[in-house]
Amino acid sequence: MRAAVRRLGQGAAGAGVVVTLAVAGWLVWLLPGPQMAAVLGFGPVDGVVSIHRCYEATDAEGYATGTDCTGWYIPRRSGEPEREIVLDTAGDDYRFGTHVEVRTARGRAYELSGSAVFNLGTATGLLIVPFLTLASWLFSCARHGRVEDGELYFLAAMGGLLAAIVLGAVAGMVVGIGTFVF
Numbered sequence: 001m002r003a004a005v006r007r008l009g010q011g012a013a014g015a016g017v018v019v020t021l022a023v024a025g026w027l028v029w030l031l032p033g034p035q036m037a038a039v040l041g042f043g044p045v046d047g048v049v050s051i052h053r054c055y056e057a058t059d060a061e062g063y064a065t066g067t068d069c070t071g072w073y074i075p076r077r078s079g080e081p082e083r084e085i086v087l088d089t090a091g092d093d094y095r096f097g098t099h100v101e102v103r104t105a106r107g108r109a110y111e112l113s114g115s116a117v118f119n120l121g122t123a124t125g126l127l128i129v130p131f132l133t134l135a136s137w138l139f140s141c142a143r144h145g146r147v148e149d150g151e152l153y154f155l156a157a158m159g160g161l162l163a164a165i166v167l168g169a170v171a172g173m174v175v176g177i178g179t180f181v182f
Contacts, residue, residue, distance in 0.1 A: 013142035023129030034105035066115035089116035114176025123165025
């Protein structure tokens with residue numbers, strides 16, 4: 001009887017791993033996924049933005065988030081209407097009339113820039129680290145057949161959150177330097 005309960009607990013923990021990873025993937029795709037794909041350049045260019053003006057953007061608390069630009073979006077696909085759009089976290093402070101190739105996601109335009117990679121990369125990391133930590137703890141519980149102590153997993157989660165911020169900053173700097181040089 002005890003072995004059956006143990007196998008049942010292992011199965012529940014294993015199912016918990018799968019559900020946790022599925023929810024994490026779904027949330028990443030739901031929240032920062034499309035914007036990150038647009039910033040990193042997955043897929044063809046959607047169109048061109050003719051810049052009207054650029055300005056320093058801020059978040060809800062008033063902290064600077066990079067440079068945003070407003071402009072007129074001219075899509076590559078026929079049948080799609082031209083419209084006004086915001087180039088979110090632009091790679092440069094563009095002058096009036098500059099044409100920038102962009103990819104769109106959720107009604108905004110994106111291009112590869114260091115600040116966009118930092119913002120979205122950090123958001124993705126901060127979102128996924130708690131789920132990965134929970135999944136690894138559940139996997140350990142399933143592997144050993146008992147409830148494992150979670151202290152080290154909590155410390156790993158704290159370290160992972162710090163690492164997500166640092167890696168986001170490093171990736172943003174590397175992309176920023178790369179776009180400046182090339």
